[in-house]
Amino acid sequence: MHLPTKVTIKEVGPRDGLQNESKFIETQDKVDWINLLSKTGLDYIEVSSFVHPKWIPQLADSEQVLKSINREKGVTYAALVPNIRGLERALTCNVNEVSVFMSASEDHNKSNINKTIDETFPVLKEVVDEALKANVKVRGYVSTVIACPYDGPVSPEQVLKVVDRLAEMGVYEISLGDTIGVGVPTQVESLLSTLLKHFPSNLFAMHFHDTRGTALANVVKSLEMGITTFDSSTGGLGGCPYAKGASGNVSTEDLLYMLSAMNIETGVNQEALIESAFFIEEKIGKKLVSKQMEIARNERSANVDNARTV
Ligand code: HMG
Ligand code: MG
Numbered sequence: 082m083h084l085p086t087k088v089t090i091k092e093v094g095p096r097d098g099l100q101n102e103s104k105f106i107e108t109q110d111k112v113d114w115i116n117l118l119s120k121t122g123l124d125y126i127e128v129s130s131f132v133h134p135k136w137i138p139q140l141a142d143s144e145q146v147l148k149s150i151n152r153e154k155g156v157t158y159a160a161l162v163p164n165i166r167g168l169e170r171a172l173t174c175n176v177n178e179v180s181v182f183m184s185a186s187e188d189h190n191k192s193n194i195n196k197t198i199d200e201t202f203p204v205l206k207e208v209v210d211e212a213l214k215a216n217v218k219v220r221g222y223v224s225t226v227i228a229c230p231y232d233g234p235v236s237p238e239q240v241l242k243v244v245d246r247l248a249e250m251g252v253y254e255i256s257l258g259d260t261i262g263v264g265v266p267t268q269v270e271s272l273l274s275t276l277l278k279h280f281p282s283n284l285f286a287m288h289f290h291d292t293r294g295t296a297l298a299n300v301v302k303s304l305e306m307g308i309t310t311f312d313s314s315t316g317g318l319g320g321c322p323y324a325k326g327a328s329g330n331v332s333t334e335d336l337l338y339m340l341s342a343m344n345i346e347t348g349v350n351q352e353a354l355i356e357s358a359f360f361i362e363e364k365i366g367k368k369l370v371s372k373q374m375e376i377a378r379n380e381r382s383a384n385v386d387n388a389r390t391v
Contacts, residue, residue, distance in 0.1 A: 082305055083305070084304050084305065084343065084345065085304060085307070085309045085345060086344070086345060086346060087309065087345065087346045087347075088304070088309050088310070088311060088340055088345050088346070088347050089124070089125065089286075089309060089310045089311075089347070090123060090125075090311055090312075090313055090333060090336060090337065090340075090347050090349055091125040091126075091127065091256075091286060091310060091311070091312045091313070092118055092123045092125065092126045092127065092312075092313065092314070092315060092333055093127040093288070093312045093313070093314050093319065093330060094118070094313075094314035094315040094316065094318050094319070094330070094333070094361070095111060095114065095115055095118070095126065095127065095128045095129060095146075096127040096128065096129055096130050096140065096160070096161055097127070097312075097314055097318070097319040097320070097321075097330055098314045098315070098316070098318025098319045098329070098330070098361075099111065099139050099140060099318070100130065100137050100139050100140055100320075100321075100322065101139075101318070101319055101320035101321065101322055101327070101329075102139060102318070102365055104365060104366065105138065105139055106139070106361075106364055106365065107364070108142045108145045108146060108149070109149075110361075110364040111128075111129075111142070111146050112146055112149045112150050113360070114357060114360055114361045114364070115128055115146070115150045115158075116150060116151050117353070117356065117357035117360055118315065118354075118357050119150070119151065119152075119153040119156050120153070120353055121349055121350050121353040121354045121357060122347075122348045122349040122350045122353070123156065123333075123348075123349055123354075124155055124156050124157060124348065125156070125157045125159065126156060126157070126158055126159070127159045127160065127161065127180065127312075128143075128146055128147060128150065128158050128159065128160055129142075129143035129146050129147065129160050129161075130143060130160055130161035130162070130163075130167075131143050131160055131161065131162045131163075131166075131167035131168070131170040131171045132161065132162075132163050132167060133163075136323075137322065143160060143170070143171075143174075144170060144173065144174050147160065147171070147174035147175065147176060148174050148175075157177045157178050158176065158177045158178075159176065159177060159178040159179065159180060159220070160176050160178075160179055160180070161179070161180050161181075161182060161222075162179045162180070162181060162208060163181070163182065163194055163204075164204050164207075164208060165204075165207050165208055165211060167179075167208070168208050168211055168212055171217075172215055172217070176217065177217070177218075178217060178218045178219070178220060179208070179212050179217055179218075179219055179220070180219070180220040180221065180222055180256070181205040181208050181209065181219060181220075181221050181222070181247075181252065182194070182221070182222035182223075182224065183198065183201045183205065183221075183222070183223065183224070183243065183247075184198070184223065184224040184225045184229070184243075184260075185223050185224065185225050185226055185229075185235050185239050185240045185242075185243050186224075186225040186228075186229030186231070186232040186235050186239070187232060188229060188231035188232045189224060189225045189229045189230065189231060189232070189260065189323070189324055190224075192231065192323045192324075193224070193321065193323040193324070198243065202246050202250075205221075205247070205250065206250050209250040209251050209252060210250075210251075213251060218253055219250075219251070219252045219253065220252055220253065220254045220255070220256060220286075221247040221248075221250075221252035221254070221255045221256070222255070222256045222258055222288065223240060223243050223244060223247065223255060223256070223257055223258060224258040224260040224321070224324070225258070225260050225261070225324070226240045226257045226258060226259060226260075226264075226272060227259045227263055227264035227268050227269075227272065228259075228261065228263045228264070229260075229261075230260075230261050230324050230325045230326055230327070231325075237271055237272045237274075237275035237276065238275065240257070240272060240275075240276065241275055241276060241279065244276060244279075244280065245279070248280065248284065254283075254284060254285070254286055254310065255284055255285055255286070256285075256286040256287070256288045256310075256312055257272070257276075257285055257286070257287055257288060258288040258290075259287075259288070259289050259290055259296075259299065260290060260321055260324045260327055261290060261292060261324050261325075261326050261327045262289065262290035262291050262292025262293055262295070262296065262327065262328060263292065263293060263295075264289070264295060264299055265295050265298070265299070266295075266298050266299055266301070266302035269287075269299045269302045269303055269306075270302055270306065273285075273302075273303065273306045273308070274306075277306065277307070282306065282307035282308055282309070283309065283310075285308055285310070286308070286310035286311060286312060287299065287300065287303045287308055287310070287311050287312070288311075288312040288330070289311075289312075289330065289331045290319060290320065290327055290328060290329065290330055290331070291317060291328065291329055291330065291331045291332070292326065292327065292328040292329075296330075296331035297331060297335065297336070297339055300331065300336065300339070301339075304345075311331075311336060312330060313330050313331045313332060313333040313336045314329060314330035314331070314332065314333060315332065315333045315334065315354065315357055315358045315361065315371075316329075316332060316333075316334075316358040316361060316362060316369030316370070316371050316374060317329040317330065317331070317332035317335070317369060317370040317371045318330065318361070318365075318369065329370060332358075332369075332370065332371035332372070332373070332374075333349075333354060333358075333371075334351065334354050334355055334358060334371045334372075334373035334374060335371050335372050335373055337349050337351055337354060337373075338351065338372075338373055351373070355373060355374060355377050358371065358373075358374050359374070359377075362374070
């Protein structure tokens, strides 16, 4: 198996993770968490989104978050923007990079951003043009690349049509989202085989939700096909409130464990990452699902038991 030796992990927990929590996390807690993440060696953190606050009230404090975090040298602090209003808001907070987003399937696009696919392209083009004029890089997301919660299976050709248009607009990278976490490696292979006939592998990042436990298998298939950028979320937080049945992203700690054990370099420190996961777990007030957190919990309680017996 030919694998890359280096991979970039893009942490999306503060955005994808917190947008899906029913509890509003206090602004200062978000800021403290992002500050901890900034010390883990991650060089990309998607910190919030500038969508309509009525649609995602959990992230209504994006301005305050962006303005309050400590910026570590070499870390990109990014945010999601759906339209020009979102971009204007993001630019007032000195965002380093923005992401535009849309779906490969009509009904998820409509339910998520209230427009048809065709109506979305000019809205995003305006964002890309204005962001680039302001010297802010733009990443693109395509959701529902394997299946849509409303329309069912999505073909690679349908994804290609949307990818084509986003690439033409000038986004530097396109993150392909298995939004509801249904995909398996054979489907990832079929999707990437189609896209890689037209575009280089470094145009793509993969964004796997782990609803059915297939995310890491999908990462391995993507690595084999030359992909070197992956989105993930500390603690396995995440999900799209406008995609029925979506659950968390692949956890950053679990992804990191696997990549490190495969001798793939990421520059991220596992212990620091797990500390940041415990921090946000406490603020959210419910147990997070990552395997590495579970192992750390067990080790901690074993150490406490050992200390009691000596
Ligand atoms: P709309 O209601 O169609 O907006 O919502 P509109 O353009 O008709 O404007 C209506 C009003 O909203 C106007 O105010 C605008 O100014 C205001 P009025 O003139 O009536 O006073 N408005 C805004 N205010 C603040 N910030 C803005 C903004 N835009 C308009 N940005 C809209 C359209 C796109 C705004 C809405 O549908 C929305 O916010 N959707 C976001 C949903 C969302 O965040 N979903 C989750 C993120 S995507 C995801 O999780 C998937 C991903 O992780 C990848 C994967 O897993 O697949 C990325
Ligand atoms: Mg997502």
